[in-house]
Amino acid sequence: xxxxxPDNVLAVDTARQPFERVLTPPxxxxxxxxxxxLAALSDxxxxxxxxxxxxxxxxxxxxxxxxxxxxxxDGDRWVIDxxxxxxxxxxxxxxxxxxxxxxxxxxxxxFASDRVVVDGSPRMRERPxxxxxELLRSLGVPITGTGTPEHLPATVDPWTERAGGRVEVGRTxxxxxxxxxLLVAPWxxxxxxxxxxxxxxxxxYIRLTLATLRKAGARVTDGPTVEAGPLAAFESxxxxxxxSAVYWWAAAAMIPGASVTVPIPSDSEQPDxxxxxxxxxxxxxxxxxxHAVTVRGPARLVGTHVDAEACPDAAVMLAVxxxxxxxxxxxxGLRTLRVKETDRIHALAMELGKTGCTVHxxxxxxxxxxxxxxxxxxxxxxxxxxxxxxxFGILGLLREGVSIEDPGCVAKSYPGFWADRADLLxx
Numbered sequence: 001x002x003x004x005x006p007d008n009v010l011a012v013d014t015a016r017q018p019f020e021r022v023l024t025p026p027x028x029x030x031x032x033x034x035x036x037x038l039a040a041l042s043d044x045x046x047x048x049x050x051x052x053x054x055x056x057x058x059x060x061x062x063x064x065x066x067x068x069x070x071x072x073x074d075g076d077r078w079v080i081d082x083x084x085x086x087x088x089x090x091x092x093x094x095x096x097x098x099x100x101x102x103x104x105x106x107x108x109x110x111f112a113s114d115r116v117v118v119d120g121s122p123r124m125r126e127r128p129x130x131x132x133x134e135l136l137r138s139l140g141v142p143i144t145g146t147g148t149p150e151h152l153p154a155t156v157d158p159w160t161e162r163a164g165g166r167v168e169v170g171r172t173x174x175x176x177x178x179x180x181x182l183l184v185a186p187w188x189x190x191x192x193x194x195x196x197x198x199x200x201x202x203x204x205y206i207r208l209t210l211a212t213l214r215k216a217g218a219r220v221t222d223g224p225t226v227e228a229g230p231l232a233a234f235e236s237x238x239x240x241x242x243x244s245a246v247y248w249w250a251a252a253a254m255i256p257g258a259s260v261t262v263p264i265p266s267d268s269e270q271p272d273x274x275x276x277x278x279x280x281x282x283x284x285x286x287x288x289x290x291h292a293v294t295v296r297g298p299a300r301l302v303g304t305h306v307d308a309e310a311c312p313d314a315a316v317m318l319a320v321x322x323x324x325x326x327x328x329x330x331x332x333g334l335r336t337l338r339v340k341e342t343d344r345i346h347a348l349a350m351e352l353g354k355t356g357c358t359v360h361x362x363x364x365x366x367x368x369x370x371x372x373x374x375x376x377x378x379x380x381x382x383x384x385x386x387x388x389x390x391x392f393g394i395l396g397l398l399r400e401g402v403s404i405e406d407p408g409c410v411a412k413s414y415p416g417f418w419a420d421r422a423d424l425l426x427x
Contacts, residue, residue: 009379010407010418012396013425018257018297021424025244025262027052028270029413030205033100034212035236036060037108037183040069042082042216044233051078051238055412060101063093067112083111085187085230090114090158097121097341097384097412100176102152103132107180110141110159111187119153123384128339129154132177135167139181139192164188164228168195174336175202179209185226186218193225202336204271204310211269242270243313244414249276249295250317251394251424253284254324260424261294275314278306282325301325303370309333316387319348319366320395323357328369335364341412342383351392354378355399377401386412393421 032051037060039046051057061078065071067087072079090112095102102120106129109116119125130149137143142157144150164185169178178194185192200206210220216234219227245262252260266273266288276286276293281304285296303325308315315334322329337344345366349359356374360367378401382389386409396402410417 011403015397020259022261023248025240027238028241032057038216039080040064042231043084046233047235048078049237056098087112092117095120103176107184109156116156164190164192166193171198175205191227193223240264242272246314252295255297259296263292272311272314274311303327303329305330307333317391320391322368323370330367332365341385347383379403
């Protein structure tokens, strides 16, 4: 059922009755990736408790290990021996489809003792990295990408000065470039300050990066500035992934009388927690407790006009929720979705169109009118995108006749998704 092959198709079951469940998604992808970089560069043995085990995080873990930060897989913990700010090896690393891992590795590779070539999948070679390369180059990192504009593969030579300093940043294609700089800042001589000339892209993820640095012992001040000062080893408990929790919260919202509780702190700094407010705008009932959040399905969801810039990873699922609501919905703030694993705005328009919805694409928004939705069977192309597969898998709880192509692509962030979905229906 989970083989990675485009001819593999999964016909999903609908929910025959409302469900009431407590579901614990795997660890946060965003937190795992950030903690991995800090642990690899720190001095001593760090422990990540409950990390996400997925294609993206394993890819980053193995790339860091290739440069010399060894990692022991101890059940539900990763034990990482850091390199105290200097990787002993160079070499070639391939991050596959991992956008965050590839961009983080461009910065981390500057601390290697020998040349590093950072590469990825054919799709990753198409995704933007030129801005990140230019930001690193402005700090003196000897880095060269391929082509014009520059893409992967990129070659990074040792950054012998490691001075750090101030970096002027305008509007970027991805906040991951800025997060990458901030994560390596403690091992520079001056630290790194980001001077923002425009509103930051996906600022919520930069705030998450700064929070992760603080918890690991870094000195963070306004600017944002991450001061120089090598980090000692640390232990980090990785929260359940809010981006993955959104699927189960959405499932409850779409089915009248259903409820799903996810044991995640209601004050979590993960950006996709903002999706809860958007589900409330549709009419879902949200109960926030200190250590858990419950979503209940109302009698009906109503179309709305919302901005999802704060929670871009949740936006695909929110668009599918709109297809189950009464009346049209417009979701703004989606500019970064054009350069994800696929062009997610276009992919959503194509696949939601198969359901009978009327969909209008905009450069940074999508409009969905479900009033013409019909009940015929549909085969959903997932565009090699884990979030497309999971979102339409949730639609199949409500709508008969949904089949998902290449269901195994969920391994990028949530390998156990289909098993957890089956448990949702197990009476």
